[in-house]
Amino acid sequence: MEGLAIPPYTPTHPDTHQPLIRRILIANRSEIAVRIIRACQQIGITSVAVYTDADGGAPHVKLADEAIFIGRIEGSKVHPHQDIKLLVNMAKKAKADAIHPGYGYLSENAAFAQAVQDAGLIFIGPSPSSISLLGDKKSAKEYLMTHAKHVPLIPGYSDEEQVPSHLAAKACEIGFPVLIKAASGGGGKGMRIIRSEQGDLEGVIKAAQQEAGRHFGGDERVLVEKYVDGGKHVEVQIFGDNAKTPGGKVWVLGERECSVQRRHQKVVEESPSPLLSSETRAAMFRAAQEIGELLKYEGAGTVEFILDPPTQKFYFLEVNTRIQVEHTITEQVTGLDLVTHQIFVAGGGKLADCPQLANLQIRGHAIEARLCAENPAMDFAPCTGTIRLFATPEEDRANPILGLRLDTGVETGSQITSHFDSMIAKITVYAPTREQAIEKLALVLRKTACLGVITNLEFISAIIQHAEFRSGRYTTNFIEENIDELLASSRGILVGDP
Structure with missing residues (x-):
């Protein structure tokens, strides 16, 4: 993304001196596909999108350098976005050098990563063995119980x-x-x-x-x-280059607070985590780094913990072996473009050569809100329809809001169907302090319109205005315990706004 630091060079083949990755097939869709395409544009790589019949005119299809139709959803024995053989064959047909899985779908599927490698292509992510071990919660816990006994397991x-x-x-x-x-x-x-x-x-x-x-x-x-009732969900971003680079290491790029959840899915995330003691933060970082180094981890990964706020004790939950939805807030506080660094490492680049990592500092505060087509009053049931108008302050070039970032895969006229996840956009703000970031996000939400489908826009506004969220004391029970108040407040916002 514009303004974020990218790697200092392009990895090349030792004999031909040609770039190892020149063409990437993106085995995903919507917002994350757009994000990967933007990264490719930053470093001069050709992007190849894939799409089904439900996505023919989608922004990621129009933005990519090339786009390949991978079939219809209705009537397919296997969802095209989860068809390993189909996607690998399409990548070979497109003469891609690598495949980026994004998140969801096959991003944590070891068989997919192995099939990509077996086809002579580069999988932009960790090794199949790491995915197999860490992507499965059962095997991850068993492995850590044996090999990292001081990592606290629930x-x-x-x-x-x-x-x-x-x-x-x-x-x-x-x-x-x-x-x-x-x-x-x-x-x-x-x-x-x-x-x-x-x-x-x-x-x-x-x-x-x-x-x-x-x-x-x-x-x-x-x-x-x-189950830790009233816990905080805190995750640590790791990034490694151990697999291909002699003397490589695993870097820790700060943490994210993801406790605002509905039905165990994240709604609002922020970085850094409020009310996390410096001692607990350091202990979490050590545990996350050790897990990554133990596996010789490659690329972006997230180590998730549950924290008991009164005692500051924390327990390992899982490792997500992919880029996270909420990577945007880490990018804003570190200034690093994580997706271009994924590509860099996959091509054999050395993270030690990246000056921004060598002098990494976490600055300011970032908050991300997930705008979704769902009805909070109906237990967050997903909603469908046509977006008649999608407008945000990002389009107002005359009066820009500094520190605003919009990641989306839809536009005015887009169809929201039952075939895909309900997320419409990620709205991310950055400011020097948490209080300023909250006020900035409140302003952005007031200036955002998404008409034609029911969304959680007003509900998000109610969340960030709530005293418990503003205090930083909120836990994973926050929405459940305050649902009536949040719904009442969101209806008030809806009625009161012009």
């Missing part, structure tokens, strides 16, 4: 026996509340909080397993973990 059950009655018994042994979550996924899919053994415990577990299977390639395995 108590739980992760064995192979998956009969609901057995899992229910394990939940009772662990002690309520417990969290049921998919072993091979994220994004809140296949996840349930169970607060007591009352009710249909086995039925809730079975429902979580079935949801996990639908979203993660038929893998219905779940874990049972102790």
